[in-house]
Amino acid sequence: MAYSSKVIDHYENPRNVGSFDKGDDSIGTGMVGAPACGDVMKLQIRVNERGIIEDARFKTYGCGSAIASSSLVTEWVKGRTLEEAAKIRNTQIAEELALPPVKIHCSILAEDAIKAAVEDYRRKHGQLEQQAEPKAA
Amino acid sequence: MQLPIYLDYSATTPVDPRVVDAMIPWLRDHFGNPASRSHAYGWEAEKAVETARENVAALVNCDPRELIWTSGATESINLALKGAAHFYKDKGKHLVTVKTEHKATLDTMRELEREGFEVTYLDVETDGLLDLAKLEAALRPDTSVVSVMFVNNEIGVIQDIPAIGEMCRSRGIIFHVDAAQATGKVVVDLGQLKVDLMSFSAHKTYGPKGVGALFVRRKPRVRLEAQMHGGGHERGLRSGTLPTHQIVGMGEAFRIAREEMATENERIRMLRDRLWAGLSQIEQVYLNGDFERRVPHNLNVSFNFVEGESLIMAIKDVAVSSGSACTSASLEPSYVLRALGRSDELAHSSIRFTVGRFTTQEEIDYTISLVTRQVARLREMSPLWEMYKDGVDLNSVQWAAH
Numbered sequence: 001m002a003y004s005s006k007v008i009d010h011y012e013n014p015r016n017v018g019s020f021d022k023g024d025d026s027i028g029t030g031m032v033g034a035p036a037c038g039d040v041m042k043l044q045i046r047v048n049e050r051g052i053i054e055d056a057r058f059k060t061y062g063c064g065s066a067i068a069s070s071s072l073v074t075e076w077v078k079g080r081t082l083e084e085a086a087k088i089r090n091t092q093i094a095e096e097l098a099l100p101p102v103k104i105h106c107s108i109l110a111e112d113a114i115k116a117a118v119e120d121y122r123r124k125h126g127q128l129e130q131q132a133e134p135k136a137a
Numbered sequence: 138m139q140l141p142i143y144l145d146y147s148a149t150t151p152v153d154p155r156v157v158d159a160m161i162p163w164l165r166d167h168f169g170n171p172a173s174r175s176h177a178y179g180w181e182a183e184k185a186v187e188t189a190r191e192n193v194a195a196l197v198n199c200d201p202r203e204l205i206w207t208s209g210a211t212e213s214i215n216l217a218l219k220g221a222a223h224f225y226k227d228k229g230k231h232l233v234t235v236k237t238e239h240k241a242t243l244d245t246m247r248e249l250e251r252e253g254f255e256v257t258y259l260d261v262e263t264d265g266l267l268d269l270a271k272l273e274a275a276l277r278p279d280t281s282v283v284s285v286m287f288v289n290n291e292i293g294v295i296q297d298i299p300a301i302g303e304m305c306r307s308r309g310i311i312f313h314v315d316a317a318q319a320t321g322k323v324v325v326d327l328g329q330l331k332v333d334l335m336s337f338s339a340h341k342t343y344g345p346k347g348v349g350a351l352f353v354r355r356k357p358r359v360r361l362e363a364q365m366h367g368g369g370h371e372r373g374l375r376s377g378t379l380p381t382h383q384i385v386g387m388g389e390a391f392r393i394a395r396e397e398m399a400t401e402n403e404r405i406r407m408l409r410d411r412l413w414a415g416l417s418q419i420e421q422v423y424l425n426g427d428f429e430r431r432v433p434h435n436l437n438v439s440f441n442f443v444e445g446e447s448l449i450m451a452i453k454d455v456a457v458s459s460g461s462a463c464t465s466a467s468l469e470p471s472y473v474l475r476a477l478g479r480s481d482e483l484a485h486s487s488i489r490f491t492v493g494r495f496t497t498q499e500e501i502d503y504t505i506s507l508v509t510r511q512v513a514r515l516r517e518m519s520p521l522w523e524m525y526k527d528g529v530d531l532n533s534v535q536w537a538a539h
Contacts, residue, residue: 003450011450017518034536035521036481038444038470042520059520063446067518 003064004098010068015075018057020044028121032112039066039106043113045077045085047121053077053085058113065103069093069110077114086118140454142500146341146434146493147290147318148458152386153343153494159389160345163382171379172370182381189388193337193350196320196391199327205351205371206384210317211241213336213351214284216375217313218245220361221282221334222254225311229279233257235267235296236476238286242315246284263478264427265294273304282311287319287335291473291489292426293435295323302331311359317341317349321394322402322432327352333359339383343494344390348383351375401494406433408492408501413438415505419512421525425474425487436490439474439483440508442522443515448488451511455504458489482521482531 003011019042020027026046033040039062046055056074060067072093077085093099093107143151163185171186173179187201194201207213222232234246236258246256257275262268267285276283283305285296298314305312313334319325321342327335335352339345353359353374367376413436416422421441440448445459469475470484479487488508492501516522524531 011447014518019523031520032537035485035531036536038446038481038485040520040536042523059518059523061442061519061521062444064450066444067447 003068006072006097007065007068007099010071010097011064014058014067014071016055016057016071017059019059020046020055020057025124028117028119028124030113030116030118030120032116033062033109035061038062039109041066041070041109041113043070043073043110043117045117045121047082051081053080053082062106062109063103065097065099065106066109068097069099069106070113072096073110073114082118082121085114088114138497138499138503141456142454142496142504143456144490144492144496144500144504145456145458146496147293147489147491149340149346150343150493151495152340152345153390153393155393156344156386156389160382160386163385167381169381171381172368182379185381186379186384189384192388192392192395196395197316197325197327197335197337197352198329199352200355203327203352203355205353205374206379207349207351207375208347209340209349210239210315210336210338211349212375213338213349214239214241214313214315215245216351216361216364217334217336217353218242218282218284219249219364220374221311221313221359222249223362224360225281226254228309229277229281230254231257231277231280232282232284233259233272233275233280234284235259235261235286237261237265237289237291237473238284239290239315239317242284242286261476264430265289265292265425265473265477266427266430267296267301269297269300269304272301276304276308276310280308280310282313284313284315286315286317287325288316288322288432289426289473290318291471292437292477293318293432293491294426295319295430295432298330298332305333306331318432320391321398322434327354333357334361339387339390342390342394345383345386348380348387350387402433405492405494405496408496408498409434409436409490411498412436412490412492412501412505415502416508419509423479423483425477425479425483434492436492437474437487438490439479439487440512441483441486442519442525443486443512445486445488447515448486448508448511451515452504452507454507457491459487 022029028045031042042059044057045053048054058070058074060070090107090111169178169182171182190201311333314332315336317338333354337350339348370376423439425437474484
């Protein structure tokens with residue numbers, strides 16, 4: 001499969017690989033995917049007292065597109081508020097990396113990882129609104 | 138050393154230069170149609186085709202008259218299975234094959250199911266081999282055809298063809314063997330084997346793509362219904378003008394295989410064993426398929442906690458293939474590895490290395506070093522590796538399947 005140059009760049013020089021301490025209050029952790037499906041993404045965000053994401057880390061088990069998608073979103077979430085980060089859509093990721101149709105699921109997984117990390121941070125801080133819109137099954 | 142290093146000999150082999158040299162005159166100068174009976178152009182082409190037929194027959198110890206030229210193993214398998222199933226349908230409409238067969242067999246069987254045949258797909262054991270008792274139990278009075286591959290294309294294991302042949306012959310069941318991956322790797326002796334139909338390919342044995350053969354036994358005689366109709370070539374079983382240059386190439390490739398396979402396989406086995414000795418030093422590495430009953434050039438390895446496609450990307454200086462079909466539209470891991478009972482994770486993490494005639498020790502050593510480095514790099518990036526190192530049992534985690 002021919003990858004775009006952006007995918008190859010992120011794959012060969014992944015940004016922000018690593019882990020934060022899950023137990024730290026300023027950290028939100030999202031882990032999505034399943035080994036059986038061939039991809040698992042762990043995305044962590046460090047959030048300051050003003051609600052802005054200061055730093056991010058990822059670890060991903062998956063194909064080149066999955067690694068590139070998660071590397072890209074660690075760059076994108078930095079400097080954003082939780083609300084802004086949660087608005088990142090998979091279509092933006094797919095477009096930026098020029099993912100082929102068979103790899104769109106990688107961008108969906110990356111979007112899910114951001115949401116899961118934001119949700120985890122909010123849960124830790126008692127900010128999880130109960131009126132949140134119902135999730136699609 | 139030329140990069141990328143080719144370690145995908147089970148996908149296809151380079152055409153041996155001696156084979157190329159043998160083929161060229163049949164393109165450049167001797168263009169006659171082997172079916173032309175009225176002039177020297179046709180006669181010389183026919184003679185070349187028959188010499189090639191003798192060379193192929195000699196490698197597998199059969200009568201040249203028992204071989205029919207085809208476009209490759211896929212066509213041979215289609216002709217064998219559809220041809221025999223249709224011809225013997227009054228005997229019965231039950232067919233038996235194995236879950237780890239090549240798609241050429243499995244998809245042909247699916248087509249026969251659509252036509253009203255009933256097919257039993259047998260499981261294999263964890264080593265990739267067929268349990269003969271399970272095969273025997275699957276055979277019925279209305280079973281007309283059994284099809285089992287000689288050598289598996291993904292994991293290289295060798296099925297017990299002599300024993301299966303005895304089992305089928307004693308019951309009057311037609312036995313077809315897909316030998317695409319076997320020629321030049323294991324001894325194929327059709328004088329001994331009770332095999333009725335056998336499919337061959339040229340391009341897995343240093344011949345050209347686009348040509349193959351089907352063995353159809355004369356004693357006891359096996360009948361087929363032709364699938365291709367036209368000028369009545371190949372005794373009416375496969376019409377179509379014979380591609381002289383391709384056939385000459387297959388003949389030369391099989392002649393070389395017969396002469397050199399004994400010494401060549403020892404060298405190839407040594408390289409394969411060297412590769413495994415190096416790769417097995419890596420933590421959490423698993424060999425897929427039995428190691429002993431296996432062709433000498435195949436190594437199929439799962440690198441736990443690393444996804445196969447990303448590893449292939451990481452070792453792009455080495456041309457290999459992955460058991461993970463994440464490279465195609467489906468996200469399913471190899472059905473062959475799943476049939477061995479491998480977990481989805483390990484099936485997703487597998488790489489097939491196949492060495493061959495032009496592989497060098499230097500290339501093997503380079504590969505070991507590259508794979509070792511890149512597995513370590515990808516594991517540093519893998520959340521599963523991190524969890525494993527932290528002592529988390531991955532089976533205890535509630536994963537959200539997607």
